[in-house]
Amino acid sequence: MEFFDFHHHKEYVRNGIYNLDFEQTPPDLPYSIGIHPKDIDIHNTEKQLDWMRSTVFQNCFAIGECGLDSLVPIDQKIQEKVFLRQIEIANEIKKPVIIHCVRKFYEVISFKKKAEQPMIIHGFNKKQQIAEDLLSNNFYLSFGKAVLYHLSLQDILKNTPLDKIFLETDNEDFKIEELYQKVSEIKGIALDQLNEQILENLHTIRNG
Numbered sequence: 356m357e358f359f360d361f362h363h364h365k366e367y368v369r370n371g372i373y374n375l376d377f378e379q380t381p382p383d384l385p386y387s388i389g390i391h392p393k394d395i396d397i398h399n400t401e402k403q404l405d406w407m408r409s410t411v412f413q414n415c416f417a418i419g420e421c422g423l424d425s426l427v428p429i430d431q432k433i434q435e436k437v438f439l440r441q442i443e444i445a446n447e448i449k450k451p452v453i454i455h456c457v458r459k460f461y462e463v464i465s466f467k468k469k470a471e472q473p474m475i476i477h478g479f480n481k482k483q484q485i486a487e488d489l490l491s492n493n494f495y496l497s498f499g500k501a502v503l504y505h506l507s508l509q510d511i512l513k514n515t516p517l518d519k520i521f522l523e524t525d526n527e528d529f530k531i532e533e534l535y536q537k538v539s540e541i542k543g544i545a546l547d548q549l550n551e552q553i554l555e556n557l558h559t560i561r562n563g
């Protein structure tokens with residue numbers, strides 16, 4: 356069985372969404388393209404957004420990772436402006452938005468009403484209450500390696516509806532199969548059923 360890796364940074368992974376580095380030429384893989392908060396160049400944001408617009412080719416699956424990060428030394432107002440512009444690009448080209456968020460979940464939720472396309476929080480690893488607030492605002496949650504060993508995150512996953520879940524390796528070095536195996540145990544469903552569900556979720560977000 357092949358397992359879909361929703362967000363990764365490895366060009367050798369064929370089945371998943373490769374997150375393009377800033378100013379990289381897309382490889383021949385489904386990819387996401389965005390300006391990570393840490394990569395924002397405050398003097399050149401228009402040029403950065405132009406690069407994005409001109410690099411959205413056929414294999415582009417999503418906009419992102421983009422979002423808000425309270426730990427990077429870029430002014431919050433500028434981060435919000437660049438995030439909003441990327442949401443607008445996603446609306447324009449009708450692609451889902453993969454979100455990077457550090458300690459800014461309620462601000463990110465406030466941007467949801469601007470988005471006409473599905474939004475997915477990647478690498479979700481926070482508390483139950485935040486998960487509930489995101490889910491009730493129609494976000495999807497993508498889970499990564501932390502699920503393998505964090506009991507509280509396993510509980511959150513257990514409470515997250517199957518049709519709101521994605522699984523990813525991000526830049527961690529482990530096999531996505533391990534994560535699917537773990538999640539199928541936590542959710543009490545067969546591995547092939549889980550796999551099918553994730554493919555269905557992909558289909559749903561691709562079609563808005």
Ligand SMILES: [Zn+2]
Binds near residue numbers: 525526
């Ligand atoms: Zn990443």
